[in-house]
Amino acid sequence: MAPQLDSYFQQVDALSDAFIERLRQAVAIPSVSSEAARRPDVVRMGQFLADELTKLGAHVELRPLGKQPGTDLDLPPVVLARYGNDKNKRTILVYGHYDVQPAQKTDGWDTEPFELTIMPDGRMCGRGSTDDKGPVLGWLNAIEAHKSAGIEFPVNLLMCFEGMEEYGSEGLDDLINAEAKKFFADADAVCISDNYWLGTERPCLTYGLRGCNYYSVEVWGPGADLHSGVFGGTAQEPMTDLVRIMSSLVDTNGNILIPGIAEQVAPVTAEEEGLYDDISFTMETLHESLGSKTTIFDDKKRTLMARWRQPSLSLHGIEGAFSAPGAKTVIPAKVIGKFSIRTVPNMDIDKTNEAVYRYVEDVFKKLGSKNSMKVYAQHTGKWWVASPKHWNFSAAAKATERVWGVKPDFTREGGSIPVTLTFEQATGKNVLLLPMGSSTDGAHSINEKLDKRNYIEGIKLLGAYLHYVAEEPMN
Ligand SMILES: C[C@H](N)C(=O)N[C@@H](Cc1c[nH]cn1)C(=O)O
Ligand SMILES: [Zn+2]
Numbered sequence: 442m443a444p445q446l447d448s449y450f451q452q453v454d455a456l457s458d459a460f461i462e463r464l465r466q467a468v469a470i471p472s473v474s475s476e477a478a479r480r481p482d483v484v485r486m487g488q489f490l491a492d493e494l495t496k497l498g499a500h501v502e503l504r505p506l507g508k509q510p511g512t513d514l515d516l517p518p519v520v521l522a523r524y525g526n527d528k529n530k531r532t533i534l535v536y537g538h539y540d541v542q543p544a545q546k547t548d549g550w551d552t553e554p555f556e557l558t559i560m561p562d563g564r565m566c567g568r569g570s571t572d573d574k575g576p577v578l579g580w581l582n583a584i585e586a587h588k589s590a591g592i593e594f595p596v597n598l599l600m601c602f603e604g605m606e607e608y609g610s611e612g613l614d615d616l617i618n619a620e621a622k623k624f625f626a627d628a629d630a631v632c633i634s635d636n637y638w639l640g641t642e643r644p645c646l647t648y649g650l651r652g653c654n655y656y657s658v659e660v661w662g663p664g665a666d667l668h669s670g671v672f673g674g675t676a677q678e679p680m681t682d683l684v685r686i687m688s689s690l691v692d693t694n695g696n697i698l699i700p701g702i703a704e705q706v707a708p709v710t711a712e713e714e715g716l717y718d719d720i721s722f723t724m725e726t727l728h729e730s731l732g733s734k735t736t737i738f739d740d741k742k743r744t745l746m747a748r749w750r751q752p753s754l755s756l757h758g759i760e761g762a763f764s765a766p767g768a769k770t771v772i773p774a775k776v777i778g779k780f781s782i783r784t785v786p787n788m789d790i791d792k793t794n795e796a797v798y799r800y801v802e803d804v805f806k807k808l809g810s811k812n813s814m815k816v817y818a819q820h821t822g823k824w825w826v827a828s829p830k831h832w833n834f835s836a837a838a839k840a841t842e843r844v845w846g847v848k849p850d851f852t853r854e855g856g857s858i859p860v861t862l863t864f865e866q867a868t869g870k871n872v873l874l875l876p877m878g879s880s881t882d883g884a885h886s887i888n889e890k891l892d893k894r895n896y897i898e899g900i901k902l903l904g905a906y907l908h909y910v911a912e913e914p915m916n
């Protein structure tokens with residue numbers, strides 16, 4: 442089966458230094474989508490991908506998305522590309538993102554976040570290494586290794602790389618819907634490499650994601666920031682109100698205290714009960730990726746259920762609050778609390794928003810404060826669960842076994858990639874999540890890394906998947 446794979450694998454090994462150099466160049470571009478000042482870097486990163494793809498012989502289009510809502514900023518373009526146009530081959534549409542989360546050395550990084558630093562143990566540290574520049578470059582590297590080995594590319598490859606994923610994929614849904622019957626019309630299936638293994642040893646194929654509703658709560662009153670010696674005890678403080686609202690949302694054990702959330706969650710079926718035992722996941726690996734033993738549950742099953750099939754509410758931060766070192770005696774005039782709810786089947790976005798608004802307004806009313814408050818959703822994205830009984834998953838399972846020598850686990854994921862559902866609905870095709878990195882990669886965290894082994898074997902995996910796709914019978 443897939444007879445040319447051994448030569449392909451040899452070529453990936455032979456080109457591994459060049460592939461690491463490509464990742465080094467990509468990590469060096471600080472394409473942080475949430476920071477306005479970094480927008481030119483996000484655009485530069487899109488252009489870098491477009492140039493690399495053009496050099497590899499792909500047809501590339503940079504698609505503008507207009508202005509970022511509520512601002513004067515241009516959204517970074519979507520990179521659309523096609524490699525191969527053979528009517529006798531299957532066509533696979535792949536998606537990834539070239540923007541990254543913010544990072545500063547002072548956040549606690551051991552190395553410069555935008556310099557790929559390779560450690561003696563093979564960790565390649567740098568912002569975006571695993572989320573999602575390594576996997577995105579994996580597709581380009583797979584093309585290059587085929588070309589230089591002189592092996593025919595097994596499928597037509599359509600690529601869609603966006604630059605606003607870490608900010609809620611602004612503008613992308615409209616483009617996907619508009620291109621479903623145009624640029625994406627030939628797609629037979631979709632593959633996304635933008636999540637992680639459950640542990641560090643066993644690869645997985647992912648068929649479900651949680652959704653994400655992200656909220657802001659603004660509280661304001663005084664006309665300007667105040668001296669706490671002069672006004673403390675005389676003015677009602679926005680921060681006091683906000684902290685009380687935020688502390689009423691969730692308890693220490695992760696229980697969401699908002700009525701109308703738990704009621705929407707799908708009941709556990711008998712079939713599902715048996716699913717968790719076989720998954721290769723240990724609390725020890727979780728403690729390793731967490732960097733501590735502060736887990737809510739002590740056992741694997743309840744932990745996996747909490748991550749895959751239960752909603753969670755996380756408090757992220759307070760805009761306008763004093764957070765620098767030192768002891769500034771300020772009363773902030775306006776503060777904005779940020780929290781999000783990861784949503785699961787059968788939760789409804791609008792019903793969840795209504796429950797949140799009703800509850801927060803009620804808590805604020807009970808405070809009897811003279812300050813003002815407003816609560817709103819910044820962005821929302823629905824959960825996604827698909828069937829892994831499809832040739833797209835069978836091909837990926839065979840490729841995994843060939844590259845890693847083990848059968849993959851079939852997993853769901855606690856994170857969110859809202860466009861997954863959009864791709865599924867717009868194209869009507871099966872979507873597979875095929876991760877490259879492992880659970881200890883620290884995406885969104887300090888010291889984000891991608892292991893050299895996962896990068897190089899991951900490039901082999903993406904290429905092998907395309908070869909097995911070409912051999913799969915239609916179902
Ligand atoms: C799983 C993916 N790599 C990822 O990190 N997604 C983000 C996307 C996001 C941002 N706001 C809402 N969703 C995530 O799950 O936080
Ligand atoms: Zn990502």
Ligand SMILES: [Zn+2]
Nearest residue numbers: 572607884885
């Ligand atoms: Zn991310």
